[in-house]
Amino acid sequence: MEExxxxxxxxxxxxxxxxxxxxxxxxxxxxxxxxxxxxxxLQALDDVSFDVKKGEMFGIIGKNGSGKxxxxxxxxxxxxxxxxxxxxxxxxxxxxxxxxxxxxxxxxTTNIVQSGILLGFSRKQISDKINDVIRFAELEKxxxxxxxxxxxxxxxxLAFSTAIQVDPDVLILDEVFAVGDLNFQKKCFxxxxxxxxxxxxxxxxxxxxxxxxxxxxxxxxxxxGKVETIGKPSDAIAAYVDFLGRQKQS
Amino acid sequence: xxxxxxxxxxTKGILFNFAISDLKIRYRNSxxxxxxxxxxPLLLLGVLFVVFSTMFKFDIENFPIYLLLGIITWNxxxxxxxxxxxxxxxxxxxxxQIYFPRAIxxxxxxxxxxxxxxxxxxILAIFMIVLNFSPSITILYLIPIFLLEFLLILxxxxxxxxxxxxxxDVEFIWGVVLQAGFFLTPIFYQFDMLPEVVRNVxxxxxxxxxxxxxxxxxxxGELPSINSILYAVFSVFIIVGIGYLIFRKLQARIVEEM
Numbered sequence: 118m119e120e121x122x123x124x125x126x127x128x129x130x131x132x133x134x135x136x137x138x139x140x141x142x143x144x145x146x147x148x149x150x151x152x153x154x155x156x157x158x159l160q161a162l163d164d165v166s167f168d169v170k171k172g173e174m175f176g177i178i179g180k181n182g183s184g185k186x187x188x189x190x191x192x193x194x195x196x197x198x199x200x201x202x203x204x205x206x207x208x209x210x211x212x213x214x215x216x217x218x219x220x221x222x223x224x225x226t227t228n229i230v231q232s233g234i235l236l237g238f239s240r241k242q243i244s245d246k247i248n249d250v251i252r253f254a255e256l257e258k259x260x261x262x263x264x265x266x267x268x269x270x271x272x273x274x275l276a277f278s279t280a281i282q283v284d285p286d287v288l289i290l291d292e293v294f295a296v297g298d299l300n301f302q303k304k305c306f307x308x309x310x311x312x313x314x315x316x317x318x319x320x321x322x323x324x325x326x327x328x329x330x331x332x333x334x335x336x337x338x339x340x341x342g343k344v345e346t347i348g349k350p351s352d353a354i355a356a357y358v359d360f361l362g363r364q365k366q367s
Numbered sequence: 368x369x370x371x372x373x374x375x376x377x378t379k380g381i382l383f384n385f386a387i388s389d390l391k392i393r394y395r396n397s398x399x400x401x402x403x404x405x406x407x408p409l410l411l412l413g414v415l416f417v418v419f420s421t422m423f424k425f426d427i428e429n430f431p432i433y434l435l436l437g438i439i440t441w442n443x444x445x446x447x448x449x450x451x452x453x454x455x456x457x458x459x460x461x462x463x464q465i466y467f468p469r470a471i472x473x474x475x476x477x478x479x480x481x482x483x484x485x486x487x488x489x490i491l492a493i494f495m496i497v498l499n500f501s502p503s504i505t506i507l508y509l510i511p512i513f514l515l516e517f518l519l520i521l522x523x524x525x526x527x528x529x530x531x532x533x534x535x536d537v538e539f540i541w542g543v544v545l546q547a548g549f550f551l552t553p554i555f556y557q558f559d560m561l562p563e564v565v566r567n568v569x570x571x572x573x574x575x576x577x578x579x580x581x582x583x584x585x586x587x588g589e590l591p592s593i594n595s596i597l598y599a600v601f602s603v604f605i606i607v608g609i610g611y612l613i614f615r616k617l618q619a620r621i622v623e624e625m
Contacts, residue, residue: 132623141536190622194466197619211465218465220458222392234384235467 121206122287122318123169123192128201130162130187161187163342169287174309174319176329176336176350178357184342185322189213189289192320207286210236212293217276221265225256228264229279236283246282253278270296281308288312291322306332326354381467385475386482389450404483405490408438415555427557429586435494437554439487440581443516444574445545447480451524452541455532459625469618473528477520484513503588509581515603516577522607525614533617533624552578573602
């Protein structure tokens with residue numbers, strides 16, 4: 118039997134969609150007395166279950182707003198699910214929205230150290246890796262440049278190389294290749310394949326179907342917070358394309 | 368066992384890293400850098416000294432040191448709580464990308480303020496030497512007094528950090544509280560100068576007691592009164608307790624609320 122590295126069971130998550138979000142104390146006090154319902158409930162995830170095996174690359178596809186990012190945030194502990202459980206074996210590192218929590222006012226080097234420490238390394242361990250991270254990201258010239266002056270591609274390269282150097286057991290990649298150039302994309306996929314061979318797992322979200330089809334072992338099609346299809350990437354993609362086609366007609 | 372200890376070690380690393388990056392960001396693009404944490408209280412000292420020693424003629428012994436000690440003690444409180452205030456909301460992008468315990472930014476604000484306090488205490492020492500003032504051994508009691516203040520700062524830092532992430536106007540409300548607090552704390556006057564009615568109310572303020580105690584042990588070579596100690600410890604513990612409850616209630620969903 119194959120070992121499971123991420124086990125997700127019956128996760129549900131609701132969000133409040135505020136009509137007028139009360140962001141001040143005054144509005145909250147006022148709203149408390151007016152008793153008007155000022156939000157609607159959005160079911161972002163509805164009873165989602167799946168697992169990712171060791172050494173597997175697992176793709177997630179779906180429209181914008183289908184719950185992909187919410188799911189990834191729950192996997193990385195950033196959100197708490199309303200119900201259900203997530204069990205991750207080993208360390209998990211998310212590369213979400215092109216960053217690893219970089220601070221725009223700090224330099225690339227300082228940010229690598231900060232992220233490394235947040236991800237559980239000692240200052241010394243991470244200092245030894247700075248050069249490798251910078252070299253892999255091909256950002257030698259910009260090591261002491263502040264992140265706010267980086268392009269989105271450069272930020273993504275830095276985030277990806279930091280995550281890879283930290284060497285987690287599970288790596289989450291959310292739309293990371295949308296901004297990288299072709300050379301760097303190839304380098305990333307080579308690294309990911311090597312990563313996979315060493316028995317690590319990757320959860321991969323993309324709107325580009327080609328890498329899902331070519332690299333993923335299995336894929337999941339998420340629709341309106343529900344799992345529509347889990348299985349071979351080609352099946353999931355077919356279901357997704359079919360769904361998009363039906364939506365266009367109606 | 369080891370895993371809990373490892374967790375603590377990790378957290379400690381993050382705490383200090385945050386504190387240092389707080390300082391770096393605070394003084395970015397400033398020529399004088401951390402010297403600002405020395406210059407700022409000195410400028411305030413200059414203004415208050417001129418106003419209250421020449422215009423109002425307060426008759427307080429060793430007024431420059433009295434004033435400087437009051438400003439430094441107050442600054443510790445002001446810096447700690449105001450850095451904590453923005454500590455989560457300024458990291459909104461960060462918090463939605465990576466997980467770490469939500470208490471860390473608030474707690475690290477206390478550490479940042481402590482580093483600033485240490486630099487300011489150096490000026491106090493220089494002033495004492497220049498003015499040829501030799502404090503008695505009771506000055507060592509400043510250590511537990513500042514520790515108590517540190518606890519007070521943490522007790523406010525945690526709720527302020529989450530409240531400000533949820534409600535943007537907490538920042539303005541706290542600004543007013545700090546402004547009022549500066550005048551309602553015996554920094555440039557003595558507590559006895561106030562009418563009794565006012566004193567009866569203000570004695571419940573932990574900062575009033577902390578600043579008074581700091582003055583006593585440094586300038587008069589006295590131990591703080593039992594009354595002061597009881598009021599201070601009691602009010603600090605109430606604030607820490609309530610603060611922790613607020614933090615615990617709000618912290619889990621704070622990322623979604625931002």
